[in-house]
Amino acid sequence: MAKKKLNILTVCGSGVVTCSMFDQRIREHLSSLDVDITINGTLPPSVESLVNRGDVDFVVSTTNLPGEINVPVIMGVSLLSGFGEDETLEEIMKVATDILAAK
Amino acid sequence: MEKVIVSEELVEINLDAPSKEAAIKILADKLRALDYVTDDYYENVIKREKKFPTGLPTVIPIAMCHTEREFVKQSALAVGTLKNPIEFQEMGAPDRFVKAEIIFLLALNDPKDQVAWLRKMMTVFKSREVMDKIKSSGNNKELTDIIKKYLL
Numbered sequence: 001m002a003k004k005k006l007n008i009l010t011v012c013g014s015g016v017v018t019c020s021m022f023d024q025r026i027r028e029h030l031s032s033l034d035v036d037i038t039i040n041g042t043l044p045p046s047v048e049s050l051v052n053r054g055d056v057d058f059v060v061s062t063t064n065l066p067g068e069i070n071v072p073v074i075m076g077v078s079l080l081s082g083f084g085e086d087e088t089l090e091e092i093m094k095v096a097t098d099i100l101a102a103k
Numbered sequence: 104m105e106k107v108i109v110s111e112e113l114v115e116i117n118l119d120a121p122s123k124e125a126a127i128k129i130l131a132d133k134l135r136a137l138d139y140v141t142d143d144y145y146e147n148v149i150k151r152e153k154k155f156p157t158g159l160p161t162v163i164p165i166a167m168c169h170t171e172r173e174f175v176k177q178s179a180l181a182v183g184t185l186k187n188p189i190e191f192q193e194m195g196a197p198d199r200f201v202k203a204e205i206i207f208l209l210a211l212n213d214p215k216d217q218v219a220w221l222r223k224m225m226t227v228f229k230s231r232e233v234m235d236k237i238k239s240s241g242n243n244k245e246l247t248d249i250i251k252k253y254l255l
Contacts (some may be wrong), residue, residue, distance in 0.1 A: 016214040017169055017196070021225040043118030062195045063155055077195040081159040083230040 004035045004103055006096055009050060010076065011061035015043040018062050022079035025059060029089045029093045030096055060092065072099075105213060107220055108179040108255060112137060118183035120204070122158045123191055124149060127168055130181040132209040139177040140210050147174050148208070158191030158201035162252060163234040166191040166201075167224075169209035178217065182209040182250060184238055220254070227253050 001081030008026060012018035019041035025032060025102060027037055029034035050056055060076040072095045113133050120126035131145035147170040150155045168187075188202035207224075211217050227233050235252050240246035 013171070014171060014214065015210065015212065017155075017221065018167075020214065020218040021221045024222055025225075049226060064195070073193055075158070077193070080194070080225055080228065081161045083160045 004100055006030065006033075006035050006037045006100065007055050007057050008037065008039045009047065009059045010039055010041045011044055011047055011058045011059060011063065011065065012041065014041070015041050015046075018080065022060075022076055025079050026076075026092060028090060032077060033096060033100065035100060037083075058095050088097075105216060107211070107217060107255070108139065108177060109247060109250050110180075111243050111247045113179060113181040114243050114250070115183045116121065116240050116243055116246055117186045119186040120189065123166070123203075123206075126183060126189055126206055127152070127188065127208065130183050131208060133181050134179055134208070135204050136212050137179070139175070139179045141174045141176065142209070144170065144174040147171065152191075156192030156194055156197050158193045158203055159228065160193065160201050161228045161234065162231045163205060163238050164188070164201040164203050165205045165207060165228060165234075166203040167209060167228075168208045169211065172212045172214065175210045175212040177210070177212045178219070180214050180250070180254070181210070182206070182245065183208075183228070184222075184240060205234070220221055223254055 010019040010023050023039045044065050049067050050068050058072040060074045062077050078088040128131050134140045148168050151170045159165050183206045188204050190200045193199040193201050205253045
């Protein structure tokens with residue numbers, strides 16, 4: 001059976017600088033799930049349309065997002081600061097596990 | 104990966120500034136003096152900081168200011184340890200403030216190419232040991248050496 005897939009969107013002001021600091025952290029944390037993980041970074045105004053295309057499972061953002069985002073959005077700043085990081089990683093794991101169970 | 108320049112000319116210990124704008128200006132002027140950034144780099148860092156604040160409640164609170172690559176000619180990092188902490192809005196929670204003790208001013212002209220370096224930077228932010236060393240640097244050469252050791 002093919003591995004299940006998780007498609008995660010990371011969001012920061014430039015779409016690159018801050019997002020790329022913590023994407024690896026998410027990947028490592030979810031490695032025990034044994035799924036194919038794709039992580040792409042983007043800018044806040046692009047999130048709604050990317051999510052509406054239907055292939056994004058959840059969003060990890062460093063900023064508030066405009067529009068209506070109809071997948072889970074997790075605030076990711078703690079992954080950078082370390083302050084509250086464990087709780088955020090736990091939340092990411094829970095969201096990922098729930099999504100995979102429904103696939 | 105293109106080199107991210109760190110040099111004594113780009114750091115300042117005990118930076119004494121009355122506001123975050125003034126502190127960022129002092130560091131941005133260093134990057135401008137070496138022609139690493141464009142004339143309008145500073146104003147675009149300020150503009151971006153308003154829209155997407157970069158204060159982080161790290162072990163020692165910091166701000167990691169930056170702006171878009173189009174204002175950067177040569178990738179470099181300017182760092183200032185602050186004489187007195189300066190309030191920055193917190194990233195992702197602009198109604199909260201952090202009292203930053205160190206400012207990292209990033210100038211990256213191809214951040215996609217510099218991902219490994221950015222990840223290293225995050226590790227430094229979270230390390231009490233390294234941040235203490237940066238904060239307690241006694242002169243600009245010491246600060247430069249520490250940053251080079253852990254970030255380059």
